Amino acid sequence: MILLQSHSRFLLDTLLNRLQNIEKAVEADYHWAEFDDVRYHIQVTMKNPHILLLSVSLPTPPQETVFLGGLPSGAIEAIKAAYGAVVQILDPPRDGFNLTLKLNLSKLPPDEEYKHALLVKIASVREVVLGAPLRGILKKLTSRTLASNTDGLVALVHRPNESFFLIPQAEKVTVIFPMRFKDSIDIVLATSFLQEFVEARRMAGLNTAPPCLWSPTPPLELKEAPAEALSANAGFVTFVIFPRHVEGKKLDRTVCSLSTFHAYVSYHVKCSEGFMHTRMRRRVESLIEALDRAKPGMENAKNASQSRSFKRLSLKEARGNSN
Known part of the structure; x- marks a missing residue:
């Protein structure tokens, strides 16, 4: 990806x-x-x-x-x-x-x-x-300076009139994205993509990546969020960020990945849609060619055209034929 x-x-x-x-x-x-x-x-x-x-x-x-x-x-x-x-x-x-x-x-x-x-x-x-508010919270997680009694819900804007949520705690920060898409096809593709995204996290090579969950309904951590902020038609994606994920240069990469997560999903959804359209067009073209070959009389017409022979006439013969 x-x-x-x-x-x-x-x-x-x-x-x-x-x-x-x-x-x-x-x-x-x-x-x-x-x-x-x-x-x-x-x-x-x-x-x-x-x-x-x-x-x-x-x-x-x-x-x-x-x-x-x-x-x-x-x-x-x-x-x-x-x-x-x-x-x-x-x-x-x-x-x-x-x-x-x-x-x-x-x-x-x-x-x-x-x-x-x-x-x-x-x-x-x-x-x-x-990404400034997100970076500030993750920096405190790196330095272990998040208050142990911090349990408030922090909303950060990332799209017009849309926000994602942070739940800072002493040893981790939970990040939850309500995923919304306008097109019905995008909703289906995004839902499938996010489910596979979560499954891919379980691969052996991704053991050190942040834990990732997807759910069709709002997680319990969002019980204090306003109802209008929870109208997600492609489910909710949850990441759990631990101090090891934001140490050193990892902080910039984590902030960038979280800040552009919705755009990242949208990009791959559109790529998948374009790929499927290309495959469907090729399939339709091959079916049309098969139907053309199956038309009655097409083979006879082809053989007749191949059996024709042409003789090149001289100028005198051509004038005689025209008369």
Whole structure:
């Protein structure tokens, strides 16, 4: 299975292209959307070619989630920690956006490898912002600083008007995703995919992966969640994260995987649907060919056409036949 990258490919390509052609002082004004929930806007003027404004519009949060100043909890601190002096947060952001960052390309580090890594991090602004509350909780799990009496339900936004839930405890964090899809075919494929996903976890080679469960009904851990947040038509997926899953560099990978889990499932559902459509088209074409070969008289007509012979006439003979 393919794991999705945390960064925006178009944003990274735009940053790299801008950096390579910074002396040309060309204006730029791009709008695009990704993951069906995040909108981006990049603007560069000829007057300040070294300054790039990046605006981000986040998914509309449901009522059970907490946004502070239009951003998830801890997002400002996460941005400052990730980007340092290269990026400045503009307050207020551009109209229609939750966040506007001012990127000074002249302050990028001279080392090419470190510079590219920083640009990839900037292109991962979605994960940095939306994953900030999740990262904060998992960091406490790593350092064993989660309170032993912590049993509250934490709702985090990951799609427009949709959230997933965390149940932090002293030795583990339970993550529950209500899975929703609009198309009826997607619902069937996603349900089957998630059931196989859980079964694959039981393979010997995945013993160290987080425990994974799927259920058609809300788990007991969500008994305090609002009813409208539990309307999942493809069931509920539960992951149990232990400290060993977020140690060292595993933290970034875990945050990325959880932040993009719904997009990951949607991607494979669409790939499966496309694959089945291709197979069905090929099957239909082969059946049509078989039916054509079975038509009465087709073989006789074929033999008759093969038995015909043609004689090349001279110009004189052709004129005689025409008369």
